[in-house]
Amino acid sequence: MGRVLIIGAGGVGGVVAHKCAQVPEVFQHITLASRTLSRCEKIRDDVLALTGRKIDVAQVDADNVPETVALIRKVKPDLVLNVALPYQDLTLMDACLEAGVNYLDTANYEPKDVAKFEYKWQWAYKDKFEKAGLMALLGSGFDPGVTNVFCAYAQKHLFDEIHTVDIVDCNAGSHGKAFATNFNPEINLREVTQDGKYWENGKWVDVKSMSVSETFDFPGVGPRKAYLIYHEELESLVLHLKGLKKIRFWMTFGDEYLTHMRVLQNVGMTRIDPVMYKGTPVVPMEFLKCLLPDPASLAEGYTGKTSIGCIIEGIKDGKPRKVFLYNICDHAECYKEVHAQAVSYTTGVPAMIGAMMMMTGAWKKAGVVHMEQMNPDAFLEKLGQHGLPWHVKEL
Secondary structure (H helix, E strand, O other), X not given: OEEEEEEOOOHHHHHHHHHHHOOOOOEEEEEEEEOOHHHXXXXXXXXXXXXXXXXXXXXOXXXXXXXXXXXXXXXXXXXXXXXXXXXXXXXXXXXXXHHOOEEXXXXXXXXXXXXXXXXXXXXXXXXXXXXXXXEEEEOOEOOOEXXXXXXXXXXXXXXXXXXXXXXXEEEOOEOOOOOOOOOOHHHHHHHHHOOEEEEEOOEEEEEOOXXXXXXXXXXXXXXXXXXXXXXXXXXXXXXXXXXXXXXXXXXXXXXXXXXXXXXXXXXXXXXXXXXXXXXXEEOHHHHHHXXXXXXXXXXXXXXXXXXXXXXXXXXXXXXXXXXEEEEEEEXXXXXHXXXXXXXXXXXXXXXXXXXXXXXXXXXXXXXXXXXXXXXXXXXHHHHHHOOXXXXXXXX
């Protein structure tokens, strides 16, 4: 049915390539591109071995708009699927506009010199994409992504009014390393070291990093302590959930992870501004990234499960209702299928499903679009079919 250009060859890029290859009736031609060609070639060979599908690979600097436009015009994709770094969202959106092609990403833009992620930069592209008749689908991962669709499904089918949402994310897996991050170390550490915030009664409430915690009973995992942090889907969901009074995001962290993180913060290794070392400017966070394990290397031998979902409270037929929509994903099973760990898998599968929705025409809307603005039913049906079964539990 169509052609897709995947940009980004990290752990998530590998999952996306494998999952697209599993659906030849939608993704007839797949090109995987990255700054590092050898990473693309490794994934290409792995896809061939596991699925029998041949995919093309290419080298591209996603920060370079003319170079990216040239690649898009050569490949002629129906969609550019961006799983590169969040810093590159805007240049890739520029390239898609110039080349006249639809766009999808899994994480919102953040400037490299400020550890602050919000949608204002990408929202500024709304008119440009509308005028071009192109769709830019933002945040088609798990959180953001599936969590947004869970909220849309709840609003459509389960509630007359939604009052509170708690998005809860638990990785109860073990990779056997003293300290490692499950996705790009620089992005992960920037995310969890900044102060948190949540939305209540029409305004944002700021909290100090890791200062608020609560214990949740995660399906398939059990009780775990989770910390309130800020996450980008909150920003769009407050616009699209009717009657919402409060929305928060929670993530679990092991004690060992938190200890390492605090030490790294205290000694300045999570700084994102350059420091002079022997006459050379060095960004501590970028140097730290070079020392930590590549998240893609964690997959083999990773054990345990992730449990991610939305606890939603509101009113149905005049009565209070509380439900938990969630998915449980097993690290070892992900490795068997696509040689990835569950954190990459739970992001990569929804990216493929979002691309499928766009390429088949199930989702079609010009402009800059969030997941919860689209019909959730077809997406969730495909999500269950392609490796991420989901459940609704009455609480």
